[in-house]
Amino acid sequence: AQSVTQPDIHITVSEGASLELRCNYSYGATPYLFWYVQSPGQGLQLLLKYFSGDTLVQGIKGFEAEFKRSQSSFNLRKPSVHWSDAAEYFCAPDTGRRALTFGSGTRLQVQP
């Protein structure tokens, strides 16, 4: 079955530390890939997207993600986390059914 997995439900990092959020998908073909961020009680904001080409994509707020076909992964990274990055992060492939499939999300907590 087609699916997307975010293995880490909750991550806590110290402010200024680096961050990596994992995302794995299982689809026959390479999907279009998106990362979204959600603050409590709010809608989702697009962080970055991968369609094709360069496998390292840059997004807003200093985030980047790397598509690795061999590992079916699209992990989100940030070199130095800020307290304002505390939120929930969702990985979402577009598998061609014209709608996104969302992972269960990773909640990020930032310690001072």
Added chain:
Amino acid sequence: DGGITQSPKYLFRKEGQNVTLSCEQNLNHDAMYWYRQDPGQGLRLIYYSQIVNDFQKGDIAEGYSVSREKKESFPLTVTSAQKNPTAFYLCASGGMYQPQHFGDGTRLSIL
């Protein structure tokens, strides 16, 4: 500014009552979507529409209905058949293989 407007922000439903959530977009997007979010879970697709007067069921369409009479509008009705309607509902718009833009959501609760 272009965007997606969801209303109301909070909504309460009585037993046996249908309620309608509004979603309007001025981004000129062809496609619109409704998602349901439960605590600690990702978003699940309820319905989506790629074009006016056409829509498709998503993964959890039972107990919900939609209409798409105008490009800008995609209202969602939560019917009395939906036995567990308490959730956060998010509307989005976009194009094929394009990022979706989201509204700020409607939180539905049962009285």
